[in-house]
Amino acid sequence: MTDEELKNLVVKALFEVAPDLEGEDVDPDESFRDQFEIDSMDLLNFIIKIHEATGVDIPEKDYPKLTTLVGCVAYLKHHRQGAR
């Protein structure tokens, strides 16, 4: 998967969890929480979506790495490769 595809996957998961945000521009470096008032429950639902879409197992201690778009893409890239 290219970075672009991962990025699209992450943004899609975010909009599925928060359909009211659909169409919003996502700042790649700012945290979802600061940009969109994403709360802990939204974040958990988002991580579940990412897990379902990629099969990557995401332990709780890694959640802080998944709070920005850039962070998500980097994490998924690394762990998808690691899985092979």
Add this chain to the structure above:
Amino acid sequence: MTAFRMPSLGADMDKATLVEWLKQPGEAIKRGDIIAVVETVKGAIEIEAFEEGVLDRHAVTPGESVLVGTTLAFIRNENDEGTSTKAVVPPEDITPAINRKPETEKSGAIEMISSNASRTAHVVGERKVSPVARKRAAEAGVDIARISSGEDGIIGLAQVNAFIETGEAEQKERTLTQDAPPKTEKPSLNLDVMRKAIGDAMTKSKREVPHYYVASTINCTALKSWLEVQNAKRTVTERLLYVAPLIKAVARALKETPNLNGFFTEGAFHPSTRIHVGVAASLRGEGLIAPAIHDTDELGVDDCMKGLRDLVTRVRTGRIRGSELSNPTVTISILGEDTADSVTPVIYPPQVAIIGCGAIVQRPWVVAEGAVEPRQVMTVTVAADHRASDGRTAARFLRTLDKLLQAPEAL
């Protein structure tokens, strides 16, 4: 024949606009069936049936604005001769009486609030607008009347988004020369209406309810450690947020302090035997909504978590049910991570208490023999109605809650 009425949706919502009928005349209705969808300042809400029967006829058409208590439809019951009309309102323990209209009604006397065409322009002719599309359009400040419907005659999210994208593309072209394009402004109208509704309810609360406040800082280290161990063993989908055991503990503590759980209506406090904890959830800059998790005290922690996730999902997608808004017996406001240390909340009438939980933060804590060590702590503030209880009650609640949170595995 019974009149099916618009139920109360909480102190800050006295009216709604009918969006669509999900049951048509002649259709059988079971308890709990979703009969209609209404639009409120807080989004779309599903209205459920409270009894069985057959839908006889609608009394309101989509687009009409209806007050709480308005007859929405008539339901034929078994052994119904069609001569007498009695009002159907949610059972006593479901809806606080304060928001109900008088129940007396003569046959055929339909209290209908005639719609104001200019305020219900969302339904254009016979075209239907899906709730999520309506919400999206409102958020983007787009007038639904300017959007063409899809092939099926319904304006859905796709149509709204296409319309918005066209507008945004035009705007981007205009702002191409700027470094940072301006963020899309939230529409002021929707926000103003919501603010006003919350403002009116809270003004009434502060004016009429003699609030008192009692707070404690609770050591949540055991809770956080227990969660960490639990979540390490669980798959992503089964993991818990601390909110789930917290809500369970609050419900159990309320069981021992019943004067914080119930309604103050018609000049008297009516404790509730059931505990429906309303959980305040942010509508992302557009205000708050506090739907209930029913019978919270009887649910396991996992079920609390499931209920919470379901509620939050439906708050986001605009599918909250009327009964979830009309019957919380108490409310909990949880600030969550990276927010603030404490909150002193305002009671949501006719409830008699609201529990405010600050973020769990690491702070110095005095342990045995006077040593100071870092601990995960949370400040919990009870705001309660002096007509139903006093500070001693709230203090007892906080002590019980503290004790329960020290043994999260037993919740």
